Amino acid sequence: MKLAMRMNAFSASIFAELSAYKQQKRSEHDDLIDLSIGSPDLPPPPFVMEALSRYANDPQAYGYTLKGTNEFHEAVAYYYQTSHGVTLHPETEIMYVIGSQDGLVHLPMAFADPGDIILVPDPGYPAYASGITMAEAVPYFMPLRKENDFLPNLREIPHEIAEKAVMMFINFPGNPVPALATEAFFREVVEFAKRYNIIVVSDFAYSELYYDGQKPISFLSVPGAKEVGIEINSLSKSFNMAGCRIGYICGNEEIIRVFGNFKSNLDYGIFLPIQKAAVMALTKGASFCEQSRAVYQARRDCFIDGLASIGWHVDRPKAGMFVWAEIPKGWTSLDFVYALIDRAGVVVTPGHAFGPSGEGYVRIALVQEEDKLLRAVEKLKQSGIFSLKEGEEA
Numbered sequence: 002m003k004l005a006m007r008m009n010a011f012s013a014s015i016f017a018e019l020s021a022y023k024q025q026k027r028s029e030h031d032d033l034i035d036l037s038i039g040s041p042d043l044p045p046p047p048f049v050m051e052a053l054s055r056y057a058n059d060p061q062a063y064g065y066t067l068k069g070t071n072e073f074h075e076a077v078a079y080y081y082q083t084s085h086g087v088t089l090h091p092e093t094e095i096m097y098v099i100g101s102q103d104g105l106v107h108l109p110m111a112f113a114d115p116g117d118i119i120l121v122p123d124p125g126y127p128a129y130a131s132g133i134t135m136a137e138a139v140p141y142f143m144p145l146r147k148e149n150d151f152l153p154n155l156r157e158i159p160h161e162i163a164e165k166a167v168m169m170f171i172n173f174p175g176n177p178v179p180a181l182a183t184e185a186f187f188r189e190v191v192e193f194a195k196r197y198n199i200i201v202v203s204d205f206a207y208s209e210l211y212y213d214g215q216k217p218i219s220f221l222s223v224p225g226a227k228e229v230g231i232e233i234n235s236l237s238k239s240f241n242m243a244g245c246r247i248g249y250i251c252g253n254e255e256i257i258r259v260f261g262n263f264k265s266n267l268d269y270g271i272f273l274p275i276q277k278a279a280v281m282a283l284t285k286g287a288s289f290c291e292q293s294r295a296v297y298q299a300r301r302d303c304f305i306d307g308l309a310s311i312g313w314h315v316d317r318p319k320a321g322m323f324v325w326a327e328i329p330k331g332w333t334s335l336d337f338v339y340a341l342i343d344r345a346g347v348v349v350t351p352g353h354a355f356g357p358s359g360e361g362y363v364r365i366a367l368v369q370e371e372d373k374l375l376r377a378v379e380k381l382k383q384s385g386i387f388s389l390k391e392g393e394e395a
């Protein structure tokens with residue numbers, strides 16, 4: 002079978018390799034603890050599931066929807082106004098996507114030509130690179146470094162790169178790095194995007210997962226943002242609806258018009274009951290989000306404190322679903338991950354899978370209940386890895 006040349010760029014990823022290894026090890030460790038998955042382990046709010054099942058029983062609900070319903074657009078506008086203080090026009094400044102992944106991987110096709118540069122965070126969520134590959138564009142990595150609070154340094158981007166760039170992805174709170182953006186940084190992004198005529202795509206998938214009362218700001222809340230970009234979000238993480246595919250893009254009217262045109266060639270909209278369920282979540286879900294934050298914050302605290310007690314001191318994330326943990330000196334991320342699986346039966350993701358600047362870190366997802374996280378700490382302790390001296394192999 003002849004494959005398209007572009008498939009060379011989609012060779013088996015480190016995620017597939019690890020998944021195969023995990024399966025193999027499952028037979029050896031009967032209680033392998035998997036902290037590598039980025040999918041919520043908790044259910045959606047009951048009133049959301051109830052709406053979904055009620056409308057799924059309606060024989061009229063099975064036609065093509067083609068676009069987002071007015072009700073869905075109004076619910077997104079309501080959510081943005083009440084949650085982020087951003088006013089959006091429901092008809093022209095909002096459009097559906099089948100989860101943010103749909104938007105992230107397809108946006109470059111509509112706005113980048115082969116060879117155009119797209120600026121991406123490094124480390125960053127892998128979908129950005131997938132979309133860039135599909136459009137035959139070229140990524141330019143913006144390193145996220147601890148010394149800069151994991152914000153990209155726009156002044157480091159060479160002028161000739163910025164001139165060729167057509168799009169920039171940003172992601173705060175991020176995956177894998179759970180950093181928060183400041184308003185000053187977002188203002189800088191707007192100025193940079195205006196100067197070089199770059200479309201900004203702000204991935205806000207973790208907007209509702211924040212801790213210690215420190216709420217992330219929407220990119221669209223800073224002056225001028227709507228002139229240069231869009232924000233993309235979904236109900237996957239905020240309302241535990243990851244498999245119930247629905248999300249939205251909002252902001253710049255022209256970007257939305259063009260992308261809507263492109264998407265009318267790709268799909269025929271989202272199943273009506275899913276849109277109905279999303280309306281319930283967006284308009285009635287605020288207290289559910291508050292409860293979710295409390296659950297994740299408690300998990301975060303017990304896990305981070307547990308790690309500290311065995312000598313692994315890692316930063317306490319301010320937001321998101323992940324711990325971005327610096328690994329002990331003397332290991333590569335990949336070797337460390339294999340060692341944790343082999344010796345402790347705990348699975349995490351190596352940082353370099355998200356880009357070259359991820360080397361030296363692992364990503365740990367807080368997608369298990371507290372007792373399981375504490376059990377993972379215990380297993381890590383028993384593995385002896387954290388009592389080794391620098392450079393010493395167990």
Ligand SMILES: Cc1ncc(COP(=O)(O)O)c(C=O)c1O
Nearest residue numbers: 039100101102126176206235237
């Ligand atoms: C940063 C980020 N953006 C987008 C997504 C895609 O999520 P969905 O397509 O379910 O909205 C994920 C999923 O893990 C993510 O971590």
